[in-house]
Every structure is written in C-alpha cells, then in structure tokens.
Amino acid sequence: MINYSHQKLDILKERRKVNNVKKFTYKSIKNNRRKGYFLGLVIAGLSFISCGLFSIHTFKRHAYKKVLLVDVKEYNDLKKTYSDILQQTKTIYNTNKNISQGIIGMKSGSILMTEIKNILPKTIQLKYINSTKDKFELTGISTQPNALDSINALQIKLSNSLLFNSNSVFLTKAWGGKQKDNKTNQLEDILNFNMVAKFNYPSSKIILEKFNRLGSFGLVRRTQLLKDEGLIK
Known part of the structure; x- marks a missing residue:
C-alpha cells in the first residue's frame, strides 16, 4: 500500500527546493509580520508628515490671502x-479755463465788431450777427x-482771421x-447769404499781439494776468 501523504510532503519539499523557497516556520512568519508592521508605520509616518506639511502650506496660503485682501482694499x-x-482737479481746471476764456473777451462785442469791420x-x-459759446x-x-x-x-478773410478756426468757415x-x-429808387439785384464759423482759441502770445493791434489794452492786461496764473498757454 502506497503512503500518499508522505508522497505529497515529498513533492512539496522538492518544489521548495527547486524554487529556492524556505519552509515557513513560526519564526519566519513572525519576522515577516514585524517587517509588515515596520513598513506600515513608515508609510503611515510619511503620510502624517505629508498631511502636516500640506496643512502648514494651506495655513500660510490662507494667511497670505488675508494680507492680500487687506492690501487690495487699501489699493x-x-x-x-x-x-x-x-x-x-479736471473740473476746477475746466471751470477756470471757461472763466479765463470769458475774461480775455475773445468773443466780446468790441473785439468781434472791430474785426468784422x-x-x-x-x-x-x-x-444779422449772432455768436454763441463756440x-x-x-x-x-x-x-x-x-x-x-x-x-x-x-469767407477767405474770416478764415484768415485770428478769431475764427480757418477750417470751420462755411457758406451755408x-x-x-x-x-x-x-x-x-430803383430795384437792384442782390445776393443774400448766410455764413457760419467756429471761434478759435490761439496761444496767449498771438492773443496779446492781436489785442495790442486792435487797441484793447484792458484785455491785454487781463490776458497777461491769466498767462501768469497758468490758466492759458
């Protein structure tokens, strides 16, 4: 009668020998468990350190974000x-500029009528003659x-005049x-016409020369004062 149990043990023994595998013992199993515990502790420790570093980084980012929010609000x-x-400042400058244009009298009646004459x-x-702001x-x-x-x-003379923009004089x-x-006492042929132009705003030097030529010495003094104050160039 063949002993099959002994034959199976021999076969397992031969396989371990061929595969160079040692027989598991209580000691080897215990050592493997220790290695597993150690490896698990290492992995857990690394995970804990990573979580700690990530938490510190996140905390710093939140703190930096709060500082940025304060800076943004101040900005x-x-x-x-x-x-x-x-x-x-722009409103004050524009107001002063409008006042200065009125003071120098570029469109005042005396200057305008003298020039037209x-x-x-x-x-x-x-x-008919009419003048508005511009x-x-x-x-x-x-x-x-x-x-x-x-x-x-x-039309050509108006275009060449200091008072008017040369590109704005039109026969409408x-x-x-x-x-x-x-x-x-006889009827004669005539030609009616209507003409428009925009006022010009030249430099103070040209204005002073023009006012002196027209004999408007009061406007000369006012224009010089505005130039000294920096309201006109």
Whole structure:
C-alpha cells in the first residue's frame, strides 16, 4: 500500500527546493509580520508628515490671502481717492479755463465788431450777427454783379482771421433777391447769404499781439494776468 501523504510532503519539499523557497516556520512568519508592521508605520509616518506639511502650506496660503485682501482694499481705496481728486482737479481746471476764456473777451462785442469791420468788403451789408459759446453766424446781402466774388472774399478773410478756426468757415446758404437802391429808387439785384464759423482759441502770445493791434489794452492786461496764473498757454 502506497503512503500518499508522505508522497505529497515529498513533492512539496522538492518544489521548495527547486524554487529556492524556505519552509515557513513560526519564526519566519513572525519576522515577516514585524517587517509588515515596520513598513506600515513608515508609510503611515510619511503620510502624517505629508498631511502636516500640506496643512502648514494651506495655513500660510490662507494667511497670505488675508494680507492680500487687506492690501487690495487699501489699493482700491487709494485708487478711488485718486480718481476723485483727479476728477475734481479736471473740473476746477475746466471751470477756470471757461472763466479765463470769458475774461480775455475773445468773443466780446468790441473785439468781434472791430474785426468784422476791418475785414468786411464794402459791397456787403450785414443784416444779422449772432455768436454763441463756440459758433459765429452772420447773414448779409451783396449787390450784383460781383456779389459772389465779394462773399467769397469775406469767407477767405474770416478764415484768415485770428478769431475764427480757418477750417470751420462755411457758406451755408445763398439766394437771389431784389432791393431798392436809396440813391436811384430803383430795384437792384442782390445776393443774400448766410455764413457760419467756429471761434478759435490761439496761444496767449498771438492773443496779446492781436489785442495790442486792435487797441484793447484792458484785455491785454487781463490776458497777461491769466498767462501768469497758468490758466492759458
């Protein structure tokens, strides 16, 4: 009778010998358990250290974020204050500039009428003059047969005038008509016209030269004062 149990043990023994595997004993199992415990403790320790470092890093980031929020708030407050001051400064400057333009009298009646009188052709008669903040408008008539030439001459003189922007003088309307001549009591052909222009704002040097030439010495003193105060260039 063959002993199969003994044969199985022999086969297992041969397999361990072939695979170079030692037989497990209580001591080897205990050693393996110790190694497992040690390896587990190492992994747990590394995990704990990693979590600790991550927590410290997160805490520092939150603290830095709080500091940044305070800095951002201070920056926004300073920016708002600066914007308010800048806006107030611009408002004050624009107000002073408008006041200075009114004081120097660039569009005052005496200066404007003197200039128009100097450049108006003798063949043109003015019917209407109006000036606003930036715009000048006039309506007049010119006798034929050279009415259009006279109107063109007036337009050129207005363009060359210090008081007006050279690129803003336009003849907006012209239409024919008749008018009674006071000398002959006969009807004569005329050309009605309407012309507009925008006022010019030259430098103080040019303004002073113009006012001196026109004899407006009061405006010369006021303009010089505004220049000294830095309200005009």
